[in-house]
Amino acid sequence: MMLGYLLARSGVAVTVLEKHRDFFRDFRGDTVHPSTLELLYELGLLEEFLKLRHEKVTSLSATVGDFEFEQANFERLHTHCRFVAIMPQWDFLNFLSEQAKQYPTFDLRLEHEATDVLYENERITGVSVRTPSGTEHIRADLVVACDGRHSAMRAAAHLQVHELGVPIDVLWFRISRASQDPEQVLGRINFGKLLILINRGDYFQAGLVVQKNSFDQIKRKGIEAFRHDVARIAPFLGERVAEIKSWDDVKLLSVQINRLKRWHRPGLLCIGDAAHAMSPVFGVGINLAVQDAVAAANILARPLLRKENTDRYLERVQRRRELRTRITQGLQVLAHGAFRYIFRSEGPLRPSRLFKLVARAHIAQPIVLRVVGVGIVPEHVAGAERESRSLGSTLARTVGMAAGIAAAATVFWLGVRRLRND
Numbered sequence: 001m002m003l004g005y006l007l008a009r010s011g012v013a014v015t016v017l018e019k020h021r022d023f024f025r026d027f028r029g030d031t032v033h034p035s036t037l038e039l040l041y042e043l044g045l046l047e048e049f050l051k052l053r054h055e056k057v058t059s060l061s062a063t064v065g066d067f068e069f070e071q072a073n074f075e076r077l078h079t080h081c082r083f084v085a086i087m088p089q090w091d092f093l094n095f096l097s098e099q100a101k102q103y104p105t106f107d108l109r110l111e112h113e114a115t116d117v118l119y120e121n122e123r124i125t126g127v128s129v130r131t132p133s134g135t136e137h138i139r140a141d142l143v144v145a146c147d148g149r150h151s152a153m154r155a156a157a158h159l160q161v162h163e164l165g166v167p168i169d170v171l172w173f174r175i176s177r178a179s180q181d182p183e184q185v186l187g188r189i190n191f192g193k194l195l196i197l198i199n200r201g202d203y204f205q206a207g208l209v210v211q212k213n214s215f216d217q218i219k220r221k222g223i224e225a226f227r228h229d230v231a232r233i234a235p236f237l238g239e240r241v242a243e244i245k246s247w248d249d250v251k252l253l254s255v256q257i258n259r260l261k262r263w264h265r266p267g268l269l270c271i272g273d274a275a276h277a278m279s280p281v282f283g284v285g286i287n288l289a290v291q292d293a294v295a296a297a298n299i300l301a302r303p304l305l306r307k308e309n310t311d312r313y314l315e316r317v318q319r320r321r322e323l324r325t326r327i328t329q330g331l332q333v334l335a336h337g338a339f340r341y342i343f344r345s346e347g348p349l350r351p352s353r354l355f356k357l358v359a360r361a362h363i364a365q366p367i368v369l370r371v372v373g374v375g376i377v378p379e380h381v382a383g384a385e386r387e388s389r390s391l392g393s394t395l396a397r398t399v400g401m402a403a404g405i406a407a408a409a410t411v412f413w414l415g416v417r418r419l420r421n422d
């Protein structure tokens, strides 16, 4: 949707296909990051966007055993909005599509499912589409697959996926929020599990991180045992865990981390989850998808407008985005390593003194802030006015960041290895 908006804004004729009849879907992340808010500012849409109902998350904190510490404080960012806006993804998508519809070259077709790619002389030249009134063929100068982690288009184009392997799954559910509950996003680690609680106003979107493929085993223990596990990790929820009435209230997110070796073929480009499914760690999947869209629009809008063959520009989009994706996925894999220790014992967790020291020193905070808040190196809308930085300061920031990542990774490992279970 973001790419559709940006291309239409540049005058490119763009057709966005969505297989569902609307954007109402199960929870799949509601985070609009400071970098996305910055893009909306650059596009002149921020003020309008912030009129939509949202919650502001200004910091992330974690509780390990009974030890609580702040992981990131977004108020330290140098962006217009120093918070993550929590908003249902469908509101965000509806907002973007309404803005895009103001451009005459934008065409959104709901209930249009792309089922296959069309070739002409080895080049992809369009897609077959299942519609309520039958199959259609839509021809295009360029097909962009933004059809998510189970992308049918990348499969149809025979693009190879490199799986990174993940030790976790997430079980998502809702629990009502009381006025005295914590305001900000909380990760609570204890009793061999991590519970994420995202404040959604009158309820928490809760995610229990469990060992990969353990959902069947958890189900066999029964819903009462599940409720007990949740209440043990977050005692303040009390009787409210009874709101998880049955397994119908619990949705499994089978976590994947992967990326395509090649994000493109002549006539086709993959971006977002279709090019790289992200782990929920750091909650950055939406941010990366939006950033891919901006990079793709910046590189492709002009050649598309000139009706040039864009094949030679597709590798540039991959090159621009791949390193950032790899670094983010690398950090996610590193964080997954910590889960092996968390899962080791179902007993209460008592963090060691070293762990507390590391956590209190906020050594990892600049990294978490960067990765969660704005992304490794954020994209900007071409031509948008923004603060310019000298080459020297950009270089100093990059070197500082690399050194920070190395230091934080080492200390994080040391700290995590010394987590003690009683």
Ligand SMILES: Cc1cc2nc3c(=O)[nH]c(=O)nc-3n(C[C@H](O)[C@H](O)[C@H](O)COP(=O)(O)OP(=O)(O)OC[C@H]3O[C@@H](n4cnc5c(N)ncnc54)[C@H](O)[C@@H]3O)c2cc1C
Binding pocket: 017, 018, 019, 020, 027, 028, 029, 030, 031, 112, 113, 114, 115, 146, 147, 148, 149, 151, 152, 153, 172, 253, 271, 272, 273, 274, 278, 280, 283, 284, 285, 286, 287, 289
């Ligand atoms: C449970 C869950 C929680 C998550 N939490 C977070 C979070 O807190 N923060 C975060 O940043 N990320 C989160 N993510 C990840 C995030 O949702 C994705 O990284 C992000 O939405 C990717 O955007 P995308 O546009 O590439 O793909 P998607 O958002 O998956 O969009 C793909 C779209 O294409 C449509 N589509 C699919 N196939 C076709 C087809 N063949 N033809 C036409 N249309 C099609 C789909 O209906 C969908 O609307 C979460 C994901 C899940 C599943």
